[in-house]
Each structure stands twice: as C-alpha cells, then as structure tokens.
Amino acid sequence: MKPVSHAFKDNAKQALADEPLRRALGGIKHGFVANRAKARAKLPEFERLRDEARAVKEHTLAHLDLYLEAYEKKVTETGGHVHWAATAADARAAILQICQAAGAKTVTKGKSMVGEEIAINEHLEAAGITPVETDLGEYLIQLRHEPPSHIIAPAIHLNKGQVEADFRREHTDLPDNRVLEEPAQLVAEARAVLRKQFLAADVGITGANLLIAETGTSVIVTNEGNGDLTQCLPRIHVVITSIEKMVPTLEDANTILRVLARSATGQECSTYTTFSTGPKRDGDPDGPDEYHVVVLDNGRSEMLGGQFHDMLRCIRCGACMNHCPVYGAIGGHAYGWVYPGPMGAVLTPSLIGIDEAGNLPNASTFCGRCEAVCPMRIPLPKMMRHWREREYEKGNTPAFYKLSLKAWAYAAKNPRLYQTLTGLLIPLLARFGSKGRFRSLPLASGWTRYRDLPAPQGKTFQQLWRAKEMRS
Amino acid sequence: MAGKNQAISTPTVGLFVTCLVDLIRPSVGFAAVKLLEEAGCRVEVPQSQTCCGQPAYNSGDKSDARALALNTIAAFEGFDYVVAPSGSCAGMLKHHYPELLGDDPETAERANKFAQKVYELISFLVDVREMKAVSAAFEANTTYHDSCAGLRELGIKKQPRELLASVKGLTLTEMDEAEICCGFGGTFSIKYPDISNAIVEKKTGNITASKTTCLLAGDLGCLMNMAGKLSREGKRVEVRHVAEVLAGMTDTPAIGQGDEGTQ
C-alpha cells in the first residue's frame, strides 16, 4: 500500500473522532493486556525466558549469513526451493512467477505481515490472479480494502455491525433474511465461504513466524487453522518471510514460542503451531507438490549492527501496541502503513524512510511500557529517539518548534542568564495567573485548547532559596 | 547498598530542583528540602543548575543535550548525592546521561560516576536513608499516579505508598490503570495535543472513578497535565506533589488552584 504516514496528525485526529474505533480499542485492556498479565503470572520463568529468547536472536543475528546458508541447504535437501529477495519488488516478482508457472487463478493466503509489506495482493490482482485472505481478520479487511490496524488482530478496529454490512454486501449468493447478529453467526458464514476457496485454490501463501536452520523448516502460529488449510490443500505452498525470522534449532524455536503467544494474546500457546519442511513426500496423501520460500531483505540487512539492530529481534507479537497509550487512543490506521504502534514507529522509518514516516517516532510519550512488555527486550523508546536525532540532523524538525527549543537551550546553557530571565518572567506570569491557572495562553494553545495550564506560584525556587540563604 | 550508604551519617545532598519546580511550584522544592533534612541530610542548591536537557534530548538535539548534561554534572560534582523531586529528571540524570555522554571515554566516566549518586527524592528517602515514616498529617482520601519514568526507569512503586501510609488522616485508594501514562510526555503534549488529550481524558476518568478527593504523584509535569485537565473538566480534585504531603506542607493552594482570596 502507498504509505500515508506523513499525514499522521490528520489520521490521528480522524481516529480520535471515531467512536466505534475508540470502543474497539477500549477492549484491548480486558483482552490482550489482562490475558498477558495472567499468562506471565502463571509461568515463574517468564522473565528469564525473555532473556533467553533475546540471547537466541542475538546469537542468530550475529551469524545470520551462515544460518541462512545452512537453512537454504536444508530446504533444498528436503525438496524445497529458496528464493532470495533483496527488495519488495524482487519478492513480488518471485511469487508472481511461481503462481504464473502453476497457471494459478486463485491463491489462498494465511496472515503475513511481510505479505502486507510487499503489497503482494495488489500485485497478484494486477496480473489477473485472485488472492483470498483466509485469516478471518485479514478477510474482513480485504473486503473493505483496508490495511491491517494491528499486527496480530488486523480487524480489531471493526465491530460486528460493520462486519455484518460487509458480508451482506459481498456474499450476495446467500439469502437476504439470514441472521447475522452474533460473532458466532458471522464466523460460521466466513467459514463456509472460505472453505470453498481453500478447496479451489491453486497456490497457498503463508508467512512464517520462524525459520529453523537445523531442519530447513518454516513455522506458523495460528488459532484458526487457516494457515494449515492454506498450505496443505493447494498444489503449491509459498512461504513469504524475511531474513530475521531465522533461529538455529528446534530448541531455539521452543524458547521463542514460549514467549510469543503469552506476549501476544496471553495464551499459554497458540492453538496450532505448524512446522513445515519441504513438499509432500512419496506416499503422502496430502500436502503441496512444491514448497517455495521467498526470503526478503528489504533493508533489514542494513539495520544489522547499527542503531536499529535490536529491532531485528522483533517476533511480531503486538504486545508493544497492546500496551501503548498512543496506539490505544488512535489505533493502527493512523500510523499510515503496515506496521503500527511502537514497533512500527521504529521499523517503518527503516523500511520507507524518515521523510515519509517522521511523525511516527515522535508520537510517543516515552512512557516505556512497550519496552517493559517486549518479550525480546527491544529498547523501543531509545530507537525512536535515534530517529528523532536523525530527523534533527536532517533539519526535518519544524522551524518554530526548533527555534523555541534552541532559545530555551541557549538560556539553559548560560545559568546566569537563565536565572535572570526566569527571575523576571516567572513572577510576571504568576501575576496574570492569579486564579492559579490559565485558561488560554499565547504560544501554549496546544496545551490550553484542552486543559488549563497551572500558573507559577510566584517567585522561582532559586529566588526564594537565595533570599532565604541571605536571611540566615 | 543501603548499608554502604548508611556509612555517611550526614551526607551532603545537592538538590536538583528541576525546571518545573523551580519555575512553577517552588513549594515542592521546599518540601523536598524539609524531607531531606528530616532524613539527616545537609542540603545545598547549586545556583548554576538549570535544565537537565531532556527536552533537547528527546527532540533529537544531542549537542544541546550534551552541553546541558555537562553543565548539570559540573554543578553537582562535589556532592555525596544528587536528589531530584522528579522521576523523569532523575531518570534522565541517572540513565540517559551515561548514554548521551558514552561516546567519549572521558565524559563517559564522569557521567557514570555522577549517575551513581543520583536518586529520585522519595526512593532516596526510603531506599537509601531507610525512612519508614513521616510526621505529617493530611486529612484526605487520596489516589496515586505512578509516573512512567519513575516507575519503569527507577522502579518507584512501593516507596511513596510506604511513606504515605504513615501520614495521619490520609487514606489511599488505588485507581484503575495507575501505571498508565497520563499523556504528558514532555514535548509530546505540545507536538500532539489531540492525542495527549485523549490519553489524559482516560486518566481523569480513572481518577474520578476512584472516588477520591486528592491526586498525588511524584512528577510535576504529569501533575500539571492532570490538574489542568481536571480543572478544565470542572472536577473538584485537589492535585499535589507527594513531597508536599509527606513534608506536611499542604497550606499552599493545590496545583492549578488560586489563593481563593486568602492572600
């Protein structure tokens, strides 16, 4: 999709006025957040597992070239194919080629954030191939031509009334008088509609939560089972994934899996964790004839060893956005591209540039809750700050804001000037705020539009302290 | 650590006043001085201190942030401890200075040495000075907001509650989501006023739902944000810095409240 991250402020304003959205976001607290807390409390080793998971990824990233080579070798040995993609365009081309070679008309898709990143659906559609999203949430937003608003709950912004309207509009071969009031009825309808698609598809595309070098395996984690029907029914299974999903061994995968679901949905583990290795074997009655893995770089290799290296540990659990007060206020669409919330605020500028995505790392209170819950202990606020530094160096900081900051810093760097200026201005300001607060104040309208500004008590502490010292 | 710190019977503490306390609410500074003295410290206030540099640091202006950090370190180099009545500023001094000044070995060493002496006021009183109770009285049903930097960078959670429990007449009722950001975020509240407002609205909702009459916290920035929103919403909640209550200095009007003609 074409990013609209540059319009973040307007997007956010719209989101704040969207009552159904705010109700939907309000549910996160009782769902994902409460459940994560319970799962964490039930596993005494959880904090140590986070350290271990981080160590697994750090070791892998430090040897990523070698693990990728080992992985490729295993995939090939088990009859699969690895396709390297330096850019999103490379990945799109590789997938389209596989689909066209198979004469594919319909492609079923499991949920894949990398698929969103490379905008594979639009690319297939343009070539006359119909992609069908099969994760319920992804299916809901595909019907609306929307991007996901959350990395594990893509349709979290929608309510059942909206879903009902979409189903009535799209599923026109079903009776008009059917009842679609409850989520269970909506899910049953989607199940029946998509079941036909699963059985008809020529190619199934899934993402991968992990790649395992030891065995040449790709792993997906789902609750619906859609990813499994996507990969075991069509003739061809394509995995679209990226280089940092690698782990060395099955044991290392276990460690990541132990923190993934607990951090994401608060489940002890997801309902289905599927380890896929190559195409079907001699004598297998089901499974794909071909197994392809498209491994995308798209700027990730350049993040290694640099200021944004830690971001490559991300396992896409969504805990950072579930716990983010900003995400909780505006939802995912305001971020304007594929990855929202704190992880998006760091990753998006790396992938589409800071000029487009400059607002994202700025729109954080640095409350630190994202880092506190990140299973991979990614220092998200610190990396957002690094983006702010780059923006500042590039001169992207808004002029008036920068000027105010500079003036303040100039005074603060000269203590005597600072004490003199504040000693003059503050008592003056205090006189105007005689009720203890300002309802409006020039240059502070952003603040006073929504809240009063408490007024200074009178003199500065420094003035009062010096006066007291003189007396004694 | 406490044992080692106790070795200094009358430590000299440099008070890092913080800009907001200096300019907006000096009473918090005097409350801090009183509490530190009650905890057996000698308190000094270096005149050459200004701002910790956080606005510059969080805006990507590293060079000004560095200059301000070095100014702060220079102002406080002679003290046994540096104490600030703010988790946010103390976090800046303790955790971010070493990072900011880490590139150059010489400044890195100064920053690390400095950082070891830095504490937020309430945690200093409880963790270092082993204060268990205060002698203050304050008749109020209060609730406490855990400011983000204090909570997550410095681990401040129990300390203020422990001391508040000793204040005569005070009850504390926990609000829902006490640990969630109030939406202040320093320059965030100015750069993204709409989002900031949405977040503080949730916070004031939780404050009023707690059915308490007084809101306490340890950071003046957050307090001004919440007090400003409460008064704009016409809600009658008294908002104070926790140090004022612990020091028994509650005769000043609450944050954002006028003298109501008593002057």
Added chain:
Amino acid sequence: MNASNTRESVLGSIRGSLRVTGDDAARVDAVRKRLKAPSPNLVPERANVRGEESIALLTEMLEGQSAHVSRAKTLDEIPKLVANYLRKNNLPAEFRTGSDGLLADIPWGKATSLTHHLGRGQGDDAVAVSRARTAAAETGTLFLTSGPENPTTLNFLPDTHIVVIQAKDILGSYEDGWNAIRKIYGKRPLPRAVNLISGPSRTADIEQIIVMGAHGPRRLHVIIAG
C-alpha cells in the same frame, strides 16, 4: 538482478553490516556446533513431569483450552468412547482415519454403529480420528506428523477431531516432544508437517470475542490410551 546475484547481494549486505566474512573459522565453527548438537535453553520447571503427572498436566492444559479429554485403559475401550462422544454431540456415527498402525489395532467393530472410512481428509468430513506421536504436557500440546498414517488434512478439515495418544507417549516439555520425533525419524528429515495442536480452532477477530471453529475443527476430543 538474477537469482544468484540477489543471493550474494543479500548475504554480502549482511556480512558488510556485521563487518564479518563468511569464512571466519570461529563463526563457522560456532554455527556448526549449534546445529550439530542442539541443546535446550531454559525449560520451565512446570514441564519437569513424567508418567501420571504429565498425563494430569496435559489434561488440565487441554481442558483449559476447550478440548475434551477422556481416558481409555485399553484400545478395546476406544470404539465405545468414540461412539458415545459422537452420539452425545449429535454427530454422525462415521469417521475417517489414515493408515496408522495403532488406530488400525483398535477393534472398531466393537461399536457396531460406527462406520470407518480411510484416507485423506475430504471437504465434507464430519469426524476424523488421528494419532498423536507424542505430547508436551507443559502447554497441553499434541504432536501430529504428516504422512499416509495420519494425513494432515484430517487435522483441519473435519468439524470434529478426535486424537488418540498413548499414555506412554505423553512427555513433559517441547524438548521432550521433539526428541521423541527425532528418535522416530532418525537421520531422515522431519516429515512435511509436524502439527502442534493444543485445542480446537478458534478466532477472536470479531470484537475480541472467542468463537470456536473458525476454519479448523470446532471440537477436539483427546483420548489417552493406557
């Protein structure tokens, strides 16, 4: 760019950023060692169970994830258990299995009402019976392997999935489970699919309300044999 150039450019970019080469002996050695002798990281204490303890934990975890669990002392008891379960849930008295030896040893004829089909899953199957090769009690997780014995489609297409596992195959941790799988497959590669299943299919994609049977089975019934 052609395929091999893309490969080299990605690997080259990784090495450039890491400031390493691909032939550094220490790095190559570290990777070879880790892959050759995989060793467990931290395993939660909870997983340190065996025998009846592991059966109890597996049962507790599965039930916590909305699966139904019952116990059969011998294979002989299974036909009646299945027939009763199907009747109780108003399901047709027929099911499909693969060619698994353990499942073939079950005297299905003992429940005369049951019709037994063989083969891979079909779009309209109501009930399938599969065998799990092992299970990790720590999260109530069954390990099913693909192949003619237990076709993967049986795990996902039917509305009701019944999984038989022998009591002796129930272990504590994921590590235990994978070691059991490694033992079965020896030097051969892993089967095409290893499905870790911990409950029936579900979704919470509409208003965060959990609904069973999103795409896979609505019901998971686990029979522990032995």
